[in-house]
Amino acid sequence: MLLVSCFYEALLIPFEISAFTLVLSFWSEDVTKPGAVAGVVAGVIICYAAINILAVRAYGEAEFWLSGGKVILIFALFFFTFITMVGGNPRGDAYGFRNFDNGAAFREYIATGNLGRFEGFLAALSSALFTVVGPEYISMVAAEAKRPRVYIKAAFKMVYLRFGIFFIGGALAVGIVCNSRDPKLADVVLGGSSGSAAASPYVIAMQNMGIDVFPSIVNALMLTSIFSAGNTYTYCAVRNLYGLSLEGRAPKFLRKCTRSGVPIYCFCVVMIFPILSFLSVSNDSSVVIGWFASLVTAGGLIDYLVMCVTYIFFYRACKAQGVDRSKLPYTGWFQPYCAYVAAVWLFVVTCMYGYTCYLPWSVSSFFSQYSMQLFIPPLFVIWKLLKRTKMVKPHEADLVWQRPIIDAYEATFIDPPSGFWKEMVQLVGFKRTKGGQDRRRRGSSVVVV
Numbered sequence: 001m002l003l004v005s006c007f008y009e010a011l012l013i014p015f016e017i018s019a020f021t022l023v024l025s026f027w028s029e030d031v032t033k034p035g036a037v038a039g040v041v042a043g044v045i046i047c048y049a050a051i052n053i054l055a056v057r058a059y060g061e062a063e064f065w066l067s068g069g070k071v072i073l074i075f076a077l078f079f080f081t082f083i084t085m086v087g088g089n090p091r092g093d094a095y096g097f098r099n100f101d102n103g104a105a106f107r108e109y110i111a112t113g114n115l116g117r118f119e120g121f122l123a124a125l126s127s128a129l130f131t132v133v134g135p136e137y138i139s140m141v142a143a144e145a146k147r148p149r150v151y152i153k154a155a156f157k158m159v160y161l162r163f164g165i166f167f168i169g170g171a172l173a174v175g176i177v178c179n180s181r182d183p184k185l186a187d188v189v190l191g192g193s194s195g196s197a198a199a200s201p202y203v204i205a206m207q208n209m210g211i212d213v214f215p216s217i218v219n220a221l222m223l224t225s226i227f228s229a230g231n232t233y234t235y236c237a238v239r240n241l242y243g244l245s246l247e248g249r250a251p252k253f254l255r256k257c258t259r260s261g262v263p264i265y266c267f268c269v270v271m272i273f274p275i276l277s278f279l280s281v282s283n284d285s286s287v288v289i290g291w292f293a294s295l296v297t298a299g300g301l302i303d304y305l306v307m308c309v310t311y312i313f314f315y316r317a318c319k320a321q322g323v324d325r326s327k328l329p330y331t332g333w334f335q336p337y338c339a340y341v342a343a344v345w346l347f348v349v350t351c352m353y354g355y356t357c358y359l360p361w362s363v364s365s366f367f368s369q370y371s372m373q374l375f376i377p378p379l380f381v382i383w384k385l386l387k388r389t390k391m392v393k394p395h396e397a398d399l400v401w402q403r404p405i406i407d408a409y410e411a412t413f414i415d416p417p418s419g420f421w422k423e424m425v426q427l428v429g430f431k432r433t434k435g436g437q438d439r440r441r442r443g444s445s446v447v448v449v
Helices: 002-024 034-053 056-085 098-103 113-131 135-144 148-157 159-177 183-189 201-209 214-246 264-270 273-282 285-321 337-352 363-387 403-410 420-427
Strands: none
Touching: 002 034, 002 214, 002 273, 002 285, 002 363, 034 214, 034 264, 034 273, 056 159, 056 201, 056 214, 098 159, 113 285, 113 337, 135 148, 148 159, 148 403, 159 201, 183 201, 201 214, 214 264, 285 337, 285 363
């Protein structure tokens, strides 16, 4: 399944590059011309290559500053939503939750009545599935984090807050500012729009209210968010492919790393995928985005499904071997029940999310929605048959692995772990620790593999 995850992440890179080009078209439609599109695509690919060919520190620094743009963007949109809904807009219209009145929160789609509202929910779910990714990528930097048990644990604890604010809060804000029957929005969803960045629900709402400057600010910040996402997918795809090579599931030559620890051949393989974004040169960027979105959505669903199944097996192994989960650096809530519920729900959604290809029947739509479902199960069976692998029994699972190496590695640190605010203060030059952060004892030869 790591191969599927790697393929999924690699395909998301050209998606983000195409989206980057689409947002740029907000300021000038000239960006949509073949020459301009090719130039933008090439420039973004070069930037991704430059950041990821350097050490993980370069990636971390880039993501730190780029993520700042994401945070500013989301809170700016939240403030925009609240201020305008209470009347702080050029029209003085305190519209509040008007867009949720008279059943507007659950619109009918295709059919009518309750069935139509259910189909409307599925249609919205299909779009949302593609965007709800990201928390699992925190684990990708665990092998290169200086204090994985401390910093990765803290990062995962923030996942709940991130989901609540960014995903749920963002969806609520979109529903407040933009009516689901807005002609511009409907035109985009039905494929009749030219596909410019003005298709954003927030930008549509701003234009409807007569706000001129803020849309440009929003799209500028959106560019940083899109660039950051593509950069993250590049990093994760390279590390996933490297992990496959270490496990013997990919060619051994991919294990080659530079002095700074970058898997150079894995990097070269992954950088082939961004070339697909040049499809935007001969096709509309929004069309290309639709292709990639349909192709990788199921991959994301299957990734989450496999995570649930993996956790269930891990939980069973802990029970069989008498491992106290409360002693681990991080423990999930309400387990294993949440894992079972999530696995069943994800399986159902994976089978149903592309139902529109049957109404009416469309061969091209079917393969764009269900390619991953048709590809992954046979791949799993073929691997099992060729490699003759077996399911690991709970009492046979290795729950120790390289823990002694990690224990020895963390014992070499002199300074206690630094918190978020301490790092922020030191970042701007105050109270810097002599010798840098996370100093280690001299002569330490512990290497984390």
